[in-house]
Amino acid sequence: MADLFNRERRRFEAFIRQHRPALLGLARRLCARSSLEPEDLVQETFERAMPEFSQLKDRTDSAAAAWLCTTMTNRFLDYCRRQRTEVRGLPHLALVQDAAVSPEDSQENWELVNTDEFQKAIERLKPHLRDAYRLHAEGRRYTAIAEHFNVPVGTVGSWLTLARRDLKELLLPQVAVAREQGARSS
Amino acid sequence: MNTPCTKLHLFVDGELSATEAEAFRHHLTRCAECEVGLRDLLQLEMLASRALAGAGTGGEQAEHSRKVTPLRPWLHRAYRTAVPVALAAGMAAVGVFRLQSEPEMPGEVWLASATERKLDARLSHPKADPFRPYVPYRGTAQTADVLPLRPLAELEERQDFRGIAAAYALRGDWQQAEAFLLRAPDSPDKDNDLAVVALSRGRWEDALGLLGGALRREPRHAQALWNRGLALQGRGLKKLAEVSFRDAAALPAQEEGWAKEAETRANELRDSLELEEARWRTQVRETSRRLSAGTADLKELMQQPALAREAFYEAVRTATTPGAVTALAPLAKELDRVGGGSVLQDYVRDMAARDFAVRAPLARDYAKLLDGALTPGLLDSLRRSQEWDLYFGALVHTGAAAKDAEALKALARFAHASRDPWLTLLADRERAWSEDMRGRASAEQLLLNTLRTCEAYTRLFNCTQIN
The missing domain is CATH 1.25.40 (Serine Threonine Protein Phosphatase 5, Tetratricopeptide repeat)
Structure with a gap:
């Protein structure tokens, strides 16, 4: 019995290490200039993942990542709602237990896209959009990207918006195909 | 058109000011369209992060040393209610979540692939202090190498403020470097690095004050001895600068390049002083002869x-x-x-x-x-x-x-x-x-x-x- 727990524990640790950096990167951007600590947001997300781990561990990496992303987004939106209504007197424990995590449509779409498909899609972007998006994904700020291309900062924002729009347009038809294939095979 | 919805991308990228970000968070709770947009955008970014930035660090998992910070008590309580008892007992004992595996930082944070150094001074962070021949800046004081923020965030999480400061300093961003150094705990290393910031601004005496403190606590601090040489030279005290470089050169167990450059600098200072001295004496002697001769x-x-x-x-x-x-x-x-x-x-x-x-x-x-x-x-x-x-x-x-x-x-x-x-x-x-x-x-x-x-x-x- 103890071996089983230890094995599960190790798998969960590995799961955290696999997904934590990407989640933390997102959390840092979301929590920028707010009182919410990105580490807390990520920790709460994994806390939510623990009781679900018996299902999550058997899903694809993309599906698990999409689930974690949805969960973290929910936690973040909860924070925003709490902040707005200024219900700050509630004990943390109560906050932890509110708002059940439920899969969203967007999660269902994205969990069907894997990283190889994403790589192919980004290669098909216009060169300046692709390069700007790559720099952005490396963690560079708009000002740094603007300096790199010698363009105004506002242009960088437009390029990234266009890159994301094009990526979605390239990836979502594949989602439809994957969904169709899934339906056929089931 | 400049409705709050247009700021979604800027918000997700952390590019809004504090006021704008707060306004957007309020807006987000009332705008279904933005909420959907946010979910979609975050999914895309998560995917991009995994695909492009090597975020899937599964390969470097178990073998790395790691620190585990125990869960907070309230989280323990939450698990005990939420998680099946047996699994919880197994996992809660681990204190799971703040696993701070310490993956190797990309060397480029400290310009590892550079073949020459642009910074005259020496930083205390070991990653930022390998020897490379010094080639001064020409024109601009800032390097074109843009600092990747992701590893910096990781360093910040580890509270390696000197590491972050060093990365900024190597790129000539002294304001950022100083801001992070001020967050580092007191140490001779911190004083040394603050002195480097002072040197960059030509504040020789401030640098000397900091380096004096560092050397009192650690008399053989290699970087502090080196930087003291620079500060003294900058202040015009070449003879003392020479001594400081000689002390730096004589330190055992250091990279040969640093020892040689310290020796070279000491010799150059000595030669330049001797030359200046000789010139001055000649001028004085000639003038005094003319005075004596009444000419x-x-x-x-x-x-x-x-x-x-x-x-x-x-x-x-x-x-x-x-x-x-x-x-x-x-x-x-x-x-x-x-x-x-x-x-x-x-x-x-x-x-x-x-x-x-x-x-x-x-x-x-x-x-x-x-x-x-x-x-x-x-x-x-x-x-x-x-x-x-x-x-x-x-x-x-x-x-x-x-x-x-x-x-x-x-x-x-x-x-x-x-x-x-x-x-x-x-x-x-x-x-x-x-x-x-x-x-x-x-x-x-x-x-x-x-x-x-x-x-x-x-x-x-x-x-x-x-x-």
């Missing part, structure tokens, strides 16, 4: 008052008749006019009244000394003779006072009695270089004070002599 033009001399003053002293000291001394009175008057007071005119008057049967032979020997020939026993003869100005000149010229405590006292006594500020400055310099004080922090302090005093007499003295 110097007063107006022209006064265009360089420091040179005129030094040449004046030597002309008085080498004069062998009262008349030759008195002939220097107009220059003394002019120099006193510029400097205030009457010390030099008093000096002329007093020396003209000396007994030249005694003084003249000593003055001739003193002249030989200026030309590079030290008459044996001259210093003893001068000390006994009570021709104190000649003794003073000979001690300064030979550097003998640094090795002889009694001579040093005599030097200070004469300087004090003369009421001549330049002679006092020279006496203080000799004291700083005495064997008692050599290499000590107090010597540096004394030289700095002396230099500051010297500089307060704008152009009146040659302050490069305070070294």
Whole structure:
């Protein structure tokens, strides 16, 4: 019995290490200039993942990542709602237990896209959009990207918006195909 | 159109100001469209992060050392209610979530692939301090290498503030570097790095203060010794700078490149000082000869008052008749006019009244000394003779006072009695270089004070002599 727990524990640790950096990167951007600590947001997300781990561990990496992303987004939106209504007197424990995590449509779409498909899609972007998006994904700020291309900062924002729009347009038809294939095979 | 919805991408990218971000968070809770947009965007970014930034660090998992911060008590309670008992017992014991596996930072954070260094100073962070040949910046002070923020965030999480500061410093972003350094715990390393920031701004004395503190706690701090050399050089104290570089070069167990460069810098400082000194002495000697011969033009001399003053002293000291001394009175008057007071005119008057049967032979020997020939026993003869100005000149010229405590006292006594500020400055310099004080922090302090005093007499003295 103890071996089983230890094995599960190790798998969960590995799961955290696999997904934590990407989640933390997102959390840092979301929590920028707010009182919410990105580490807390990520920790709460994994806390939510623990009781679900018996299902999550058997899903694809993309599906698990999409689930974690949805969960973290929910936690973040909860924070925003709490902040707005200024219900700050509630004990943390109560906050932890509110708002059940439920899969969203967007999660269902994205969990069907894997990283190889994403790589192919980004290669098909216009060169300046692709390069700007790559720099952005490396963690560079708009000002740094603007300096790199010698363009105004506002242009960088437009390029990234266009890159994301094009990526979605390239990836979502594949989602439809994957969904169709899934339906056929089931 | 500039509705809040247009700011979704900026918000997700953390590019809004604090006020704008707060407004957007409020907006987000009321706008279904933005909520959907946010979910979609975050999914895309999560995917991009995994696909492009190597975020899937599964491969570097278990073998890395890691720190585990226990779950907070309230989280433990939450798990015990939410998680099946057996699994919870297994997992809660692990204290799971703040797994801070410490993956290797990309070397590019500290410009690992650079073949040369642009920064003269040395940072304490080991990753930022491998030896590379120094090639100074040309034109701009900022490197084009943009700093990747993701590893920085990781470093921040580890509270490696010196690491972050070093990354910024290597790119010439001193403001950021300083801000992160101020968050680091106190240590000689921190003081060293703050000194590097001060050096970048030409704040030599601030740097020296910080480095002095670092070296008091860790006298063989390689980077601090190096940077002290730079700060002293910047402040014009080349002789002490040379000592600091020699100390840095002599440290054991260091990269050969650093030892060699420290040695080279020390040698260059020595050579440059010797060259400056030789040039100055030649200029002084030539001018004093013209003064003695009566061929110097007063107006022209006064265009360089420091040179005129030094040449004046030597002309008085080498004069062998009262008349030759008195002939220097107009220059003394002019120099006193510029400097205030009457010390030099008093000096002329007093020396003209000396007994030249005694003084003249000593003055001739003193002249030989200026030309590079030290008459044996001259210093003893001068000390006994009570021709104190000649003794003073000979001690300064030979550097003998640094090795002889009694001579040093005599030097200070004469300087004090003369009421001549330049002679006092020279006496203080000799004291700083005495064997008692050599290499000590107090010597540096004394030289700095002396230099500051010297500089307060704008152009009146040659302050490069305070070294």
